[in-house]
Amino acid sequence: MRATLSPLRDRAEGVAPAPFKAAMRRFASGVTVVTSRSGASVNGMTATAVCSVSADPPLALVVVNRASASHALIVKGQAFALNILAEGQEGLATYFAGGDAKTFEAAPHAVGETGCPLLLGCAAHVECVVENDYDEGTHTIFVGRAIHVSSADLAPLIYCDADFQSLQRV
Numbered sequence: 001m002r003a004t005l006s007p008l009r010d011r012a013e014g015v016a017p018a019p020f021k022a023a024m025r026r027f028a029s030g031v032t033v034v035t036s037r038s039g040a041s042v043n044g045m046t047a048t049a050v051c052s053v054s055a056d057p058p059l060a061l062v063v064v065n066r067a068s069a070s071h072a073l074i075v076k077g078q079a080f081a082l083n084i085l086a087e088g089q090e091g092l093a094t095y096f097a098g099g100d101a102k103t104f105e106a107a108p109h110a111v112g113e114t115g116c117p118l119l120l121g122c123a124a125h126v127e128c129v130v131e132n133d134y135d136e137g138t139h140t141i142f143v144g145r146a147i148h149v150s151s152a153d154l155a156p157l158i159y160c161d162a163d164f165q166s167l168q169r170v
């Protein structure tokens with residue numbers, strides 16, 4: 001797929017991180033907590049680098065920093081669940097973005113078919129089994145096949161300009 005002869009590929013390093021981040025902050029997205037499990041270990045991390053890949057087969061991807069604890073669990077467990085947050089769940093997004101060890105004690109949840117926690121009150125859940133993974137830069141793109149989904153008639157939480165927002169304010 002790569003156009004190896006393109007002169008643009010010679011613009012080697014690309015732009016600096018700061019203007020890149022400033023531009024990408026203008027990209028509004030939903031917010032997920034990506035949960036994972038391997039044996040008795042469970043974890044959750046807030047992630048916005050998530051999207052649908054194809055509907056048939058049903059594939060979704062999440063982009064995960066290799067330095068995160070979640071990365072190791074997804075590699076070991078070969079599964080993840082996308083908990084698509086609803087408006088009003090900013091507290092969960094903030095908690096699961098923290099760097100310390102996290103527990104699910106204060107986060108009401110069920111256990112999904114993959115064993116990954118499914119947070120209650122979400123706009124949707126997408127449980128995936130890892131189908132492929134691709135390392136890019138500091139992150140890994142995990143592509144998962146959805147084996148179980150659910151959705152509710154709730155407005156999704158939005159993230160834009162480094163802030164949590166509602167659809168009305170975007």
Ligand SMILES: Cc1cc2nc3c(=O)[nH]c(=O)nc-3n(C[C@H](O)[C@H](O)[C@H](O)COP(=O)(O)O)c2cc1C
Nearest residue numbers: 045046047048049063064065068069070097098099
């Ligand atoms: C709004 C928001 C979106 C984020 N999106 C991602 C993401 O898509 N991928 C990622 O690797 N980290 C993302 N992070 C950072 C992780 O949530 C954070 O590094 C977390 O502490 C990782 O947890 P863990 O080390 O327990 O897995 C995001 C953080 C915030 C606040």
